[in-house]
Every structure is written in C-alpha cells, then in structure tokens.
Amino acid sequence: MSDTSAPIAAIVFDMDGVLTDTETIWDEVRRGLAAQDDLPWPEGATEAMMGMSTPEWAHYLTTTVGIRGDAAQRTLEGMAARYRQHLPTMPGAVEAVRRLGSRWPLGLASSSPRTLIDSSLEALGLTDQFQVSVSTEEVAAGKPAPDGYLRACDLLGVDPGSAVAIEDSSNGIRSAAAAGLQVIAIPHQAFPPAQDALALAAVVVGNLDEVTPDLVAGLAGSADR
Structure with a gap:
C-alpha cells in the first residue's frame, strides 16, 4: 500500500x-492560589494537570493540593484576568x-x-x-x-x-x-x-x-x- x-x-x-x-500562565495562577492558601506546591502537580478537564483539575487542586473554596472559579477568574492583560x-x-x-x-x-x-x-x-x-x-x-x-x-x-x-x-x-x-x-x-x-x-x-x-x-x- x-x-x-x-x-x-x-x-x-x-x-x-x-x-x-499559556501553559506557564496556568501554572502561575494555580501556584498563586496555593500560595494564597499557604500551601506547598506538590512535586509533579503541574505535569499531572496538563490536559485534565476543568472538573478533573479542579478536583485535583482541591484534594491533592488542598486549595480552598471553588478551585475552578478561582482559577478561571485568575486566567481571565491574565488574558485581559496579555494573551501570549x-x-x-x-x-x-x-x-x-x-x-x-x-x-x-x-x-x-x-x-x-x-x-x-x-x-x-x-x-x-x-x-x-x-x-x-x-x-x-x-x-x-x-x-x-x-x-x-x-x-x-x-x-x-x-x-x-x-x-x-x-x-x-x-x-x-x-x-x-x-x-x-x-x-x-x-x-x-x-x-x-x-x-x-x-x-x-x-x-x-x-x-x-x-x-x-x-x-x-x-x-x-
């Protein structure tokens, strides 16, 4: 053939x-939430969430990282704010x-x-x-x-x-x-x-x-x- x-x-x-x-922006926003909540960033967390759907990574942020509140909403609000500044x-x-x-x-x-x-x-x-x-x-x-x-x-x-x-x-x-x-x-x-x-x-x-x-x-x- x-x-x-x-x-x-x-x-x-x-x-x-x-x-x-924007991969770096996703990482910076999520790490920023962890810092706001006085949480350490788990090794391998960045790579683990690449490709996950919104419910999947929000669950990961809540259960594995320990982010408080609505992890999806907090993350997406942060991403939207960064995009308004500049979309690389x-x-x-x-x-x-x-x-x-x-x-x-x-x-x-x-x-x-x-x-x-x-x-x-x-x-x-x-x-x-x-x-x-x-x-x-x-x-x-x-x-x-x-x-x-x-x-x-x-x-x-x-x-x-x-x-x-x-x-x-x-x-x-x-x-x-x-x-x-x-x-x-x-x-x-x-x-x-x-x-x-x-x-x-x-x-x-x-x-x-x-x-x-x-x-x-x-x-x-x-x-x-």
Whole structure:
C-alpha cells in the first residue's frame, strides 16, 4: 500500500502550548492560589494537570493540593484576568493555522474551558479557521483519555486514522495517539513531554514553522506501515 492510499483528511490542533503560550500562565495562577492558601506546591502537580478537564483539575487542586473554596472559579477568574492583560501566542501560530487551513479542515481539541477557547480564538483572529472545537469539559474525560480527539474527528466527519494532531504535552500526545491520530509533537520548552509520550509521536519538530503542508501530507498512510 502506498502512502497516498490514505490521504490526510483533517488536522486537529491543541491550543494551550501549541497556539497560545499559556501553559506557564496556568501554572502561575494555580501556584498563586496555593500560595494564597499557604500551601506547598506538590512535586509533579503541574505535569499531572496538563490536559485534565476543568472538573478533573479542579478536583485535583482541591484534594491533592488542598486549595480552598471553588478551585475552578478561582482559577478561571485568575486566567481571565491574565488574558485581559496579555494573551501570549506561540511563534508562528497564526501563520501555521492559516497555512494548513488552506488545505485541510481544522479542528481544535483543548483542555481549556469553552469560554477561554472562544475568547482565545477571537483574540487570535482565528475563529473562522476552525470548523469544530472541543473542550474537554464537553466530553466524558480529559487528556490523556482520547475522548476530545475522538469527538473532534466525529464532528469533522473523518476517521481518526486519517487525521493529524499537533500537540506539545505528554497527556496531549497520549490522548491523540490513543484516539488513533498521527501526532506531530512540538515539545514545550518549559514543560517538555516525557520520553515515553514523545515516542508515540510520528514526528517531532522544534516549532510551528516546521509544520508545513508537505510534512503533514507525508504522514499519509504511515499508520498502516
């Protein structure tokens, strides 16, 4: 079977850490809540919450970190305040979305809540580039479970095996791979993925500028090899 026997049908982006450079902001806001509550920050907590849905990470903050009150509300209020100040964008994000969107249908599978997805895409001027977007609030389980990517592919009307995911984190890579997508990994410098997760990626690149239509198209049929 040749590589062109199963052409790429769609691309599904992650958002935080791929399009927006917000992983550090999530960490700073959550650590800030712990500091406000005079709590130590548990080792591995940052990495553990990457990809979790809002109920999942709120539960983690409450039970594992010990955050008091409504952990979700406190966190999202902090995130919204930071976004109003400045929404940092990953280099080449807008260009990459427009470049790939001119050739393939695009989806988004994000761990952010719906309100932050919509406001982020609007701020980036990319709302009309995505045919579908899925928050892990809207599926049964967050990353590393495959639910978000499976839902995005279902809404796009494509088989997951013919889709490509662009991810940065361990849980994100695991989620997309478990759903059956080919994964292009762009490791986040501040929070690099674990080696076992990175091994699940079809391609590892250094930045979004390297994610060209030729690179994506070259993944066609590779799941069958």
